[in-house]
Amino acid sequence: MTRKVDYLFLRKGSQNWHLKLQYPGDLGQKIGRKRIEKSLGTPDRAQAEILALPYIQEHKMHLLHGHKDFRIVWKHRFEPGRQHVGPAGERIIATDRELIYLDPQGVITKRAPNGDHFIPVPPLLEQKAAVRREQLRRRGVRNSDDSIIDTYLKHANVTGYNEREARAVWSLYKELTNGKPLREATREDGRKIVQYFEDNGLKSATIQKKVGWLNAAINLAIGETKLSFNPFSAIVPKRTDSERRLPLSEADMKLVRAGMEQLDRRDQLLLRFLATTGARLSEAFEIESELMERGCRYVIIGRKTPQSHRRVPLPAAVLPFLPRQIDGQQFQGTARSASKRLNRFLDDIGITDPRKVIHSLRHRAQDRLRAAGCPIDYRWALLGHEEKTVAEGYGLGFPVPALKRWIDKIGF
Structure with a gap:
């Protein structure tokens, strides 16, 4: 079966294969020609494909050179503008693109390219x-x-x-x-x-x-009657492939405390806040201001679901590291980029169990509250309800000073 090669064609009235390559409009104007079209001088298709290779190489070089994500450079074999001595003792005059070989009498014996095109591989x-x-x-x-x-x-x-x-x-x-x-x-x-x-x-x-x-x-x-069928309904199979997260142990927290200097000031504050409140990472990035109730500073977080919306007292272990008044976002970048930084930090300090990630601080907070005897409704009020309940819509919930007594049990 003959292999299809689009750039080769037979011109009417000729037995020889011809080559045709085109350049995009802007690139064609830049190099001064829109196409390459010429006879390869042979009726043998296989031979024509071989003869076309140098033209194809030149064509692809021009295309790559015109692509903003690639650059082509000429890599010299010998430094241009100088005379060199070759492996066999011959003299070689190097120009920018050409090598001129001379015998002992100074007669030119051959010419060769001084290098080749080179595409540096970017990082x-x-x-x-x-x-x-x-x-x-x-x-x-x-x-x-x-x-x-x-x-x-x-x-x-x-x-x-x-x-x-x-x-x-x-x-x-x-x-x-x-x-x-x-x-x-x-x-x-x-x-x-x-x-x-x-x-x-x-x-x-x-x-x-x-x-x-x-x-x-x-x-x-x-x-709204714009469509009648949903192709995305019930298409994800139910699988038991979720990875159970483990809370950080006290041994893990010892490593965290010892390695805090590896983080910059903002990430140190972020990690302290997550560890002492059990908040989700995304919730920390919602904080732009604070409120006060009976002398207790607190923030409002929780946009994931209505039941996660809650008031969180600022724990005693975090207060010394906060400004006198929160006015604006406290943490740099995005929750996604912070997740990468903090999870990399856990790996760097030796917490390499894949089940232990920055979200494990939330599990730790839940365990610490449970161990301290915190009632479940207080735990819900501090960490957010996982499920919608009838009572959640009633009033503002527990007084902030009462919540603070429990949140301080989590500690850092």
Whole structure:
């Protein structure tokens, strides 16, 4: 079977193979030609493919040179502008692009390139960034269903990281299905997202959360009679693959206290706050101000669910490290970047059990309160309800001074 090579063709009236390569508009103007088209002088296709290789190399070099994520340099074999002595004792005159070989009488014996084109390999982070930019460019193409996602995000007031996550999952769907319209989509199309995430090692709970954005958006569109079927409903299999997190032990906390100097001031404060309150990492980044009740300073956190919304007294172990008045966000970057920094810190100080992560401080707080005899309703008030209860909507809850007596039992 003849192998198809698009850049080779037979011109009418000729038996010889011809080569045709084209350059994109801007690049063609830059190098002064839009295409390469020439006869390779042979009717033998295999030989023509070999003869075409130098032209293909030059063509690809120009394409790469025009790509903002790559640069091509000329790597010299010999330093130009000097005379060198070759391995056999011959004299070599080096110019920028050419080597001129001379015999003892000064006669030129041959010429050769002074080096070759070279593409420096960028650091791994730069390579990943280049790949990510290309993926975002491909996913960025809008279609008529984008308004459904836009409407949901605005309707549900989804912003920040959650909005970016939702749009990323939607873009992934478009990429995996070649932009298939939602009116034509089936659950098999939705399961392509699930398969993609599973292939990348995500747990079922994480996949459920990511797919949940699309599921909710389509449900809203169905309620508004824009669609009639949800291809993202009930597509994530129920699996027992969640990894049980372990609380940090007192031995672990000893390592944490001994290694605190490895963190900068803001991350030290963040870790202390998480350890002494049991708050979720994302909740710490919600703090922009404080309140006072009967001499007790406290903050309000908990946007994950209505039942997680709560008042948290500032523990005695944190107060010396706080400003006199909280006015603005106290922690740098985002919760996601902080999670990476703090989990890396745990690894660096010797806490390498994969079940022990920065979220383990929340489990530790729960255990410390339970061991201190803290009643369950106080624990809920301090750490947030995991499930919606009838009583949660009544009043403001326990007085802050009463909560502070218990939260100080957690300690650092």
